[in-house]
Amino acid sequence: MAGFASLSVPVAAAQMPLAVHLPAIYAQHFGLSLGVIGAIFLAERLWGAIADPLIGVLSDRTSSRFGRRRPWIVGGAIIFGLASLALFFPSASLVSPLYLGAAMFAIYLGSAMIQIPYLAWSGQISGEYHERTRIVTFQTVAAAAALLLVLILPTIIDQLNPRDGQLKLAAMGAVVIGSLIITVPLALRAFTEAPAATPVNHERAPLGRTITILFSDPLLRRVLLSDFAVTIGQSTRAGLIVFFVTAYMGLPQWASGLYLFQFVFGVVAGPIWAQIGYRIGKHRAAIAGELTQVAINLALLLVVPGQIALLLALTVAQGLAQGSGNLMLRSMVADVADAHRLRTGADRTALFFSAFSLSSKAGMAVAVGIALPLVGWFGFNPQAVTNTPEALHGLLWVFALGPAIAHLISAALIHGFPLHEAQHSEIRRRLEERDAALTPAE
Template sequence: MATVYSAREGAATARSTPNGARGKAHRPEAWRLAGFAALSVPIYAAQMPLAVHLPAIYTQHFGLSLGVIGLLFLIERLWGAVSDPLIGALSDRTSSRFGRRRPWIAAGSVLFGLACLALFFPSRALVSPAYLGLGLFLLYLGWSMMQIPYLAWSGEISADYHGRTRVATYQQVAGSFALLMVLVLPTIIDQLRPGDSGLRLAAMGAAVLVSLVIALPLTLRAFPEQTPGEAPAGTTPVRRQPLGRTLSLIVREKLLRRVLLSDFAVTAGQGTRAGLIVFFATFYMGLPQWASGLYLLQFIFGVVAGPVWAQIGYRFGKHRAAIAGELAQVAINLGLLLVVPGGIALMVALTVAQGLTQSSGNLMLRSMVADIADEHRLRTGEDRAALFFSAFSVSMKAGTAFAVGVALPLVGWLGFSPHAAHNTPEALRGLLYVFALGPALAHLLSAWLIMGFPLDEARHAEVRRALAERAAATPFSTAAE
């Protein structure tokens, strides 16, 4: 008989699992977690082409300016700052026979897939700033509808402090595999059909769409959701209140603010590197054939790094593991200042090191959001998991938008142009400084923001015990009609 993971069972687990047991007495089967994590593949597979290849291809192949592309990405992310919390709040309030999360994931996947068709298989005659802007708007709306409930659901699978790290690790490994997949494709195409950016874009789009069709049913069937009448243990019905007051919860949660700002910095650093690496390899290093291969190498080691950082998190705690990884990335990015044109050996070494550290912040910060939602539920009695994960989604998207919307215009202002036959030495140095110092400063800020984070394993165990005691002392709550 298949194991059912319900809110009632979560309460029993919280009561019976001693502190430090790491949830081993009751852990979801690996095959279920792998199926659930499958949706991370199309989500991550789209992320890299959008951040790395799409801006460069739409600039070089379709003639859109760096400034226009940077502005469009920035506008879309600012829109996400409004739409994502709204989707999170509505997901928390949804009640259907399919659950709270499934309807949103399914509907968002359809919209996401249609937008991918438009962006990855464009007609040259149709491409314009308006076309790209509309495509990005629909893609990010569908992405939010799919990703935010998915992240919230991932925090509900396990109530254990380290169990959530395990869930996030499966998602991180699946995401790293997706990034590896979409990096292999353009690398192969660059060797077989050099300069065919249209084929490169179409191949990455096909990978996103095929993985979406395969992953969606696997994820939706991996775990049962709460029935319409259930709510998490120790939870009172979510009060219907004005949307503005609901969204203000994000601002008032001090711990959530720290994690969100830290994640914004992580993503801004990664986005700056991703958005400029094609230009850096092609124009600064003079090695265009390495443009895709370097990122491919990084994510080969990134696949290995996810489980390694999970073990570090088990041993030292989530926030300490995140800080260690972020400080390592500061040193790695500063090392880029020593790279010289044609100096591939040092660049390869730094790329491998980047891959080995890249999972630290993303993995730990995501897992910490679910712990913060538990602490909030203990204080208020209300389950705001999707709302909090929607804010986490905003920080990720805002960080990427900031990177593209600031880094691309900045290197242009410093004199760099991908259309120029020859860039001046000053322009190339400007490209180097933005590529190296931007991520270094961002990762340093991320580490500083979560130093001394108080919600560690011991404190979370106290929160879970208190929630379990409340659930045992009161009738099981029902969702608001």
């Protein structure tokens, strides 16, 4: 399980620097405007809206002697690795909006080719309700450990030379590429792929109609919208934290350290929330985690510039609440795919996980595409030595209230979710009976 979960490391190790450090570094050190960066992020996420479901459908339909998921993961790893070289080791003479856009295009394509088949595979390792939470917990802990690892080096650099953005990028890039080389073989050898379920209807639906299923399944819609909202909250905080700590708090030496501190506690958050999910169910645990994050983000309005104590306490709390909604919602996707297969006879697990990936990427794009221009509209300038009080207060309000509102919406969307443990157990029993009846006798 640990070997399989290790593939979460390089993907997670790239995602957080892209959301947290890359916008600030490319703005401050390479001179790209916040508006241009926000537009590039939005465009690349919209590209993901096309690529993700295509990869999901094609992965479900892939048939090879290596399995349905492995060929996609290997191809994605190659693209992801090359794009990481371009993004994390840029030459100042080459950086331009076109350069950044092309590199982001490639890294999101490679990431999707790894992540969507990988998540679908993880949802098919076990069909048991709580065992799926355990599998996702391993992946969540691996991802949190990756984030911790990738933030250690920038934190050290901040203490020595907080303005050396290219050195920070190179340090994080080394972690991403090094972990990719190590973890891909470990994950591919961890488990055998279960054979594809025998379809009840052997006719293959057209690609376009298959993708529209993403928006017609009511259970999947609720999970996707809830994940979309929680990702907006997380990404708004991630995209602005460097600016908030540096400009509003006046503590540039803490810019990476606070995020590092958060993920120290984030490593243990996964098992804690898994235990909560075992006791009260997945959707109730997701609601509890989201409401906790609402309170934490509202409390940010009470922090005082230059004083670290309250911000440090809230960072610890954020770490302990970290990923609660993501963990439960990701575990719920495989359950929803089971319900869909029972109703329609078609196994669309990868397609459903592509939708989950799509909601996450869309949430990140919306957060960056709105939050950065919004703080700019308030007058905040990341390259200015000082900003006006009005600009700094605008930064505070967006940083605190944006995530709080998004997490509240996420909790409301998943409230009363009907697919609980007993219902899922019945779905699995009926699926196993039908699969046994459809399997030809030896």
